[in-house]
Amino acid sequence: xxxxLAGIIGIAxxxxxxxxxxxxxxxxxxxxFIGFSxxxxxxxxxxxxxxxxxxxxxSYDLTTIPLFILMGQLGFNSGISKRLYSxxxxxxxxxxxGLAMATVTACTAFGAVCGSSPATAATxxxxxxxxxxxxxYDDALATGSVASGGGIGMIMPPSVVLIIYGILTExxxxxxxxxxxxxxxxxxxLFISAVYITCLLDKNAGPAGEKFSWAERFKALFGLxxxxxxxxxxVGGIFYGLFTPTEAASVxxxxxxxxSVIQRRLTWKGFVKSLMETLTTSCMVLMLxxxxxxxxxxxxxxxxxxxIASWVSGLxxxxxxxxxxxxxxxxxxxxxxxxxxxxxxxVPIFFPVVMELGYDPIxxxxxxxxVTEMGVITPPVGINVxxxxxxxxxxxxxxxxxxxxxxxxxxxxxxxxxxxxxxIAFPCIILFLPxxxxx
Amino acid sequence: KTTLRYANFFPPTHIQSQLAxxxxxxxxxxxNGDVVIQYFPAxxxxxxxxxxxxxxxxxxxxxxxxxxYSRGRFPVAEAIDLPMGYTSGVQATAVANAxxxxxxxxxxxESHILFFHAHGPGLIHTRDKGINTLEDLKGLKIRSTGxxxxxxxxxxxxxxxxxxxxxxxxxxxxxxxxxxxxxxSNKGWKLGEVVHYMIQNFSTAYTTTFxxxxxxxxxxxxxxxxxxxxxxxxxxxxxxxGEAWDESxxxxxxxxxxxxxxxxxxxxxxxxxxxxxxxxxxxxxxKKVSEKGVDGKAVVDFIKSNM
Amino acid sequence: MKLLDRILNLVSDLLRxxxxxxxxxxxxxxxxxxxxxxxxxPIFGSVELVGFFAVAVAAAALPHTYKVGGHxxxxxxxxxxxxxxxxxxxxxxxxxxxxxxSVVAWQMFVYAKDMQQAGEVSMNLEFPLHYIVLVLAVxxxxxxxxxxQQIVDTVNQLRKGTTG
Ligand code: NA
Ligand code: NA
Numbered sequence: 001x002x003x004x005l006a007g008i009i010g011i012a013x014x015x016x017x018x019x020x021x022x023x024x025x026x027x028x029x030x031x032x033f034i035g036f037s038x039x040x041x042x043x044x045x046x047x048x049x050x051x052x053x054x055x056x057x058x059s060y061d062l063t064t065i066p067l068f069i070l071m072g073q074l075g076f077n078s079g080i081s082k083r084l085y086s087x088x089x090x091x092x093x094x095x096x097x098g099l100a101m102a103t104v105t106a107c108t109a110f111g112a113v114c115g116s117s118p119a120t121a122a123t124x125x126x127x128x129x130x131x132x133x134x135x136x137y138d139d140a141l142a143t144g145s146v147a148s149g150g151g152i153g154m155i156m157p158p159s160v161v162l163i164i165y166g167i168l169t170e171x172x173x174x175x176x177x178x179x180x181x182x183x184x185x186x187x188x189x190l191f192i193s194a195v196y197i198t199c200l201l202d203k204n205a206g207p208a209g210e211k212f213s214w215a216e217r218f219k220a221l222f223g224l225x226x227x228x229x230x231x232x233x234x235v236g237g238i239f240y241g242l243f244t245p246t247e248a249a250s251v252x253x254x255x256x257x258x259x260s261v262i263q264r265r266l267t268w269k270g271f272v273k274s275l276m277e278t279l280t281t282s283c284m285v286l287m288l289x290x291x292x293x294x295x296x297x298x299x300x301x302x303x304x305x306x307x308i309a310s311w312v313s314g315l316x317x318x319x320x321x322x323x324x325x326x327x328x329x330x331x332x333x334x335x336x337x338x339x340x341x342x343x344x345x346x347v348p349i350f351f352p353v354v355m356e357l358g359y360d361p362i363x364x365x366x367x368x369x370x371v372t373e374m375g376v377i378t379p380p381v382g383i384n385v386x387x388x389x390x391x392x393x394x395x396x397x398x399x400x401x402x403x404x405x406x407x408x409x410x411x412x413x414x415x416x417x418x419x420x421x422x423x424i425a426f427p428c429i430i431l432f433l434p435x436x437x438x439x
Numbered sequence: 440k441t442t443l444r445y446a447n448f449f450p451p452t453h454i455q456s457q458l459a460x461x462x463x464x465x466x467x468x469x470x471n472g473d474v475v476i477q478y479f480p481a482x483x484x485x486x487x488x489x490x491x492x493x494x495x496x497x498x499x500x501x502x503x504x505x506x507x508y509s510r511g512r513f514p515v516a517e518a519i520d521l522p523m524g525y526t527s528g529v530q531a532t533a534v535a536n537a538x539x540x541x542x543x544x545x546x547x548x549e550s551h552i553l554f555f556h557a558h559g560p561g562l563i564h565t566r567d568k569g570i571n572t573l574e575d576l577k578g579l580k581i582r583s584t585g586x587x588x589x590x591x592x593x594x595x596x597x598x599x600x601x602x603x604x605x606x607x608x609x610x611x612x613x614x615x616x617x618x619x620x621x622x623x624s625n626k627g628w629k630l631g632e633v634v635h636y637m638i639q640n641f642s643t644a645y646t647t648t649f650x651x652x653x654x655x656x657x658x659x660x661x662x663x664x665x666x667x668x669x670x671x672x673x674x675x676x677x678x679x680x681g682e683a684w685d686e687s688x689x690x691x692x693x694x695x696x697x698x699x700x701x702x703x704x705x706x707x708x709x710x711x712x713x714x715x716x717x718x719x720x721x722x723x724x725x726k727k728v729s730e731k732g733v734d735g736k737a738v739v740d741f742i743k744s745n746m
Numbered sequence: 747m748k749l750l751d752r753i754l755n756l757v758s759d760l761l762r763x764x765x766x767x768x769x770x771x772x773x774x775x776x777x778x779x780x781x782x783x784x785x786x787x788p789i790f791g792s793v794e795l796v797g798f799f800a801v802a803v804a805a806a807a808l809p810h811t812y813k814v815g816g817h818x819x820x821x822x823x824x825x826x827x828x829x830x831x832x833x834x835x836x837x838x839x840x841x842x843x844x845x846x847x848s849v850v851a852w853q854m855f856v857y858a859k860d861m862q863q864a865g866e867v868s869m870n871l872e873f874p875l876h877y878i879v880l881v882l883a884v885x886x887x888x889x890x891x892x893x894x895q896q897i898v899d900t901v902n903q904l905r906k907g908t909t910g
Contacts, residue, residue: 021824022839023817030846040444040497047496050853051489054879057804058797060602066769066803067776158608166629168450168481173607173629241613243780244605250776257773275766280816283807287817300483301444344481348451386818394816402820492860511867511874578786585869588790599788600870614783731865 003039007302010035011336014295015380024386025284028291035298048297056290060246061116061160066282067249068119071256072126073274073281076395078260083223085131090212090220097199097206099135100145103128104191107149108184111156113234113248115163117376118285121150121384125391126281138205139392139400141198144408147388148191148416151373156184158238158245161343161372165365168347172362175434179362182429183370186422190415198411226263230255277394284390288383292338295381299337300345308333309349319357320424326350327371327420334375338383343372363423366430370420377409385409441665442475443500443657448487451480453627454683455556459503459651462676469668474661476501491652495549500657506648507585514728515544516650518738519557520586521724522643522717523746528684531557531646534745536677541741551658553651554673556680558621559688560644561587563596564634565617566610569703573712582606583619587645589720591619594643594713603628610634619645623687626694637695638703642710643717649680754891758809761885765806768799775799791871798868798878805885809892833904840900844893851890854883 001009014031018024029049037045056062075081085099092098107124114120125146132142154161157177166173199206212220234252237243243251260266299305312325333342347368354364376384385405392400423429445463449456463476485493490504491512506513507520519538525531535555539547563570563581570576573595581596582605588598599615603624609615610633618630625631651673658666696702705713725735779792789795811817824832861876868875 018820019823020835020839021819021821022842023819025817026843026846030842033846044497046849046853047493047857048498049850050857051485051492051498053850054801054854054857054882055486055489057801057882058878059800060793060797061604063772063796063800066800067773070769070773163604163607168452170452170627170629172632174611174632237780238612242784243776244601244609244612244614246605247776247780250773251780253773254777272766275769276762278769279762279765279803279807280811280814283804283811284816284818286804287811297484300479303477341483345483348480351452390816390818393818401822401825403822492864507869509864509866510869510872511865514865580783580786580788588870592790597786597788598790598870599783600790600793602793 001038003302004304004307006035006038007299007304010295010298010302018380023287025287025291028295028381032291032294032296032298036294036301039298039301049294052294052297053290056286056293062286062289064114064116064246064249065119065122065285066278067253068114068116068123069126069281069285070274070278071249071253072123073278074253074256074260074266074271076126076130077270077274078256078263078266080226080256080260080265081127081131084227085128085134087220087223089135089209090217093135093209094211096203096208097137097141097195098208099132099137100141100195100199100206101192103132103142103145104149104152104188104195107146108152108156108188109231111153111184113231113238113245113252114153115158115160115245117151117154117373118289118383118387119249120153121147121376121387122281122285122391124150125388126277126395129388129392130395133396135209136207138202138408139396140404140408141195141205142408143388143392143400143405144410144412145191145195147377147382147384147405148409148412150384150388151376152184152187152191154373154376155180155187155366155369157181159369161369162365164344165347165368168344169351169361169365171365175362175437176365178437179366179430179434180369182433183366183419183423186429187370187373187416187419190419191412194411194415226256226259229259281391281394285387288386289338292381292383293341296338296341300341305333305337305342305345306349309346313349313353319359322353322357323359323367323424326354327367330368330371331374331378334371335378336381337375338381342375343368360427360431362434363427363430367420367423370416370423374413374416377413379406382409440473440475441657441661442477444477444479444484445501445503446479446482446484446490446493446499447503448482448485448490449480449503454687455503455649455680456480458676458680458683462651462672465672465676466669469672470665474665474669491550491650494652494654497654497656500654501553501651503649503651506650510585513544513546514731514733515542515546515738516555516648517586517728518724518735518742519555519648520645521721521739521742522586522590522645523742524642524714525557525560525644525646525746526641527681528557528559528646528688529678529681530746531559531648532677532681532684534742535648537745538738538742542738547652549655551653551655553653553669554677554680555648555650556677556684557646557648558623558684559646560641561619561621561646562644563591563617563619563638563640564625564630565636565638566613566615566634568616569636569701570617570638571703572709573716579616580614581617581619582609582615586720587619589723590643590645590717593717593720595716606630607633621647621684621688621691622695623684623691625691625700627687627691631691631695631698631700634695634700636701636703639705640710640713641705642714750891751895754809754888754895757888758813758892761806761808761888762810765803768802768806772796772799772803791868791873794868794871794873798873801878801882805882808885808889812889812892813896830904833900837897837900837904840893840897844890844897847886847893848890851883851886854879854886858883
């Protein structure tokens with residue numbers, strides 16, 4: 001069997017097995033294992049399984065996931081997130097979809113602290129989903145906004161994807177980080193517009209509430225106190241060099257714990273509940289990542305990503321067309337593979353081609369992150385969607401069907417595509433800040 | 440026709456990865472296309488810490504990784520990474536290969552060794568404060584792992600054991616005061632953007648040894664002609680890797696200076712003082728491995744006489 | 747069977763408590779390291795300790811997460827199927843899962859043994875890594891037990907469904 005055929009069969013089998021309701025993570029691991037064994041040897045496949053599970057569980061980069069989830073859980077069980085959303089509601093409740101807009105903005109703010117998108121999605125889902133439900137928001141809009149908003153964390157610095165891109169292509173990581181700020185804000189605005197339009201089209205998606213007086217609004221601001229203290233502590237700590245973004249997760253969780261204990265809002269029972277819920281959610285997220293990694297190793301060994309990339313580099317087309325083809329390939333690749341893995345595999349091959357065409361390396365890096373962001377929410381392998389699905393099952397009293405989340409994603413996906421087109425048409429949105437600061 | 444998989448953690452743009460790739464091409468050429476090697480850079484097949492194990496277990500057929508990632512697994516070869524006072528990558532590479540030829544440590548019995556290479560002197564780089572004397576270093580937080588961490592401890596600094604991946608951010612924000620790394624990394628990991636002083640502490644310079652390993656079964660399956668061709672190529676490439684480390688160090692130095700970095704030389708007297716302060720690291724090594732039945736002193740002495 | 751059930755439930759609860767403790771320690775160690783670094787006394791091996799506890803957190807949660815259906819599955823199609831077929835499909839996928847994870851557990855024990863023989867230790871603290879892999883292997887073994895428990899449960903439901 002040719003490797004490429006094996007890869008295609010593997011993808012098909014994976015999609016079919018998804019339909020049996022076997023956990024997505026286990027399907028990816030199983031198909032990846034069998035595929036890898038076919039391409040190499042069963043012994044190698046067995047070793048691959050055990051090593052990758054250990055490696056993912058022990059990865060220091062991924063330790064932020066349980067800790068950020070814990071932070072969200074503590075915020076939830078101590079009522080901090082409830083007060084945060086109540087305040088938000090006093091200000092934005094009268095606007096249709098206002099809370100979803102606030103959630104997207106909160107994702108961007110959280111992205112300034114957290115570099116991992118599943119961690120952002122899981123934390124924001126824990127905090128945001130029950131609250132949006134409380135104000136009768138449609139499940140599709142609520143889940144869609146946290147799953148997509150979670151991805152903004154990758155564009156907003158710090159960003160794991162940008163660090164890897166910077167090392168792969170020998171670009172300044174500082175410049176890449178700075179370059180990400182305006183695109184992140186652009187995406188936030190586009191997502192807010194997506195919420196607005198969704199609510200225009202469907203009156204029940206994000207129902208408008210009563211209007212509050214300014215006196216009531218200012219009173220509600222006191223409910224924001226703790227959140228602001230924690231946010232200032234974490235962002236300030238990173239900014240002043242007290243700790244790294246990886247450590248910020250622990251500091252944040254600890255901060256929430258201390259504040260809620262001082263305010264006597266967290267009982268021992270609430271604390272234990274937070275820990276237990278965090279265990280379950282983290283286990284789910286980490287297994288998803290492990291599955292995606294194992295399946296990715298199988299696709300790597302079929303060499304499909306390499307073949308596609310070298311095919312593109314041989315294309316003789318207008319520069320804009322080549323860029324379009326590359327973006328489309330990243331879109332497809334992001335559908336089937338862990339987006340970060342796909343970036344590592346293919347950037348080295350695409351990068352020289354794009355440079356040859358005369359594009360800016362920093363600009364291309366941000367474009368890559370934008371398409372990666374699409375990858376985390378597109379089916380069938382869309383980590384953020386599964387993460388939010390899992391969290392929703394946990395924090396809501398009812399089940400949100402998967403297709404509902406995918407439906408909720410659609411407006412945001414369109415917003416991302418528009419964002420990419422804008423960034424291609426106006427590269428200065430990306431390049432303005434780095435040029436200002438580095439020359 | 441034999442197809443082999445080669446896993447490397449170096450990103451494809453890194454010269455060490457490009458050399459590995461050209462090694463693959465050369466093997467294909469000199470075996471008349473009978474041995475074809477699929478190359479997987481940037482940890483796409485196995486991550487650095489799992490690469491050696493991956494070769495032994497057959498996830499990949501060939502792999503390049505730093506020995507330091509499998510701490511404890513290579514008690515004899517570990518000695519190469521000690522602060523012997525390296526001055527170049529060519530020197531460190533020659534030492535590493537000579538050491539292997541001389542001792543043929545049994546710790547490598549599970550794989551076939553193709554060759555070793557090692558980077559140039561690992562030096563201390565700081566952010567805000569130049570280091571002129573040992574006293575200046577006291578209590579500074581220096582990012583360093585494994586052997587270099589031990590050296591920092593011995594020199595009186597406070598080692599912060601974080602990976603290279605996190606190094607840039609930590610230095611940029613001042614989470615640490617400095618970092619211990621080869622000159623090359625100023626450009627390769629962009630660290631030159633965030634450090635401003637480089638101390639020429641050659642007398643306590645460490646290195647990191649990288650090995651290129653092959654799965655034993657796969658090696659045995661090759662014909663004697665193929666084996667000797669690969670061995671010959673590996674001999675040639677070991678030298679190239681060493682030279683490449685020195686070239687990278689030059690580029691790293693140029694980058695460091697271009698960003699306004701200051702190089703602080705060390706007097707003969709000061710560097711003797713540092714050497715003395717780092718001596719316990721060597722002694723501890725000898726003591727530690729003797730418990731495992733390894734004559735650490737013989738290894739250390741051999742390396743010193745081959746510097 | 748009842749006794750085995752009770753033992754497995756007890757172990758699952760114990761593992762969760764251990765996981766909760768590990769999670770708390772992860773947080774506290776990092777905070778202590780950050781604070782210590784501020785006063786020039788960082789905890790040298792903090793990264794490794796946090797990594798070790800991270801393994802314990804995820805591993806300890808394996809049995810419980812599976813039992814409560816915490817893993818994400820696609821129910822777009824299965825939702826439309828009659829109960830009996832759904833249970834049969836469940837039985838099939840649970841059996842596949844059992845095979846997969848029994849193999850993984852067994853491989854993890856082999857990995858732990860390999861690591862012990864190779865004498866691999868962590869980079870900074872020089873802590874023997876095979877203990878960590880062993881923790882993971884033991885958790886995976888109990889996880890396999892939990893899957894078996896769920897299979898028995900599914901079979902029972904199927905029986906009830908056909909007789910009643
Ligand atoms: Na971020
Ligand atoms: Na996807």
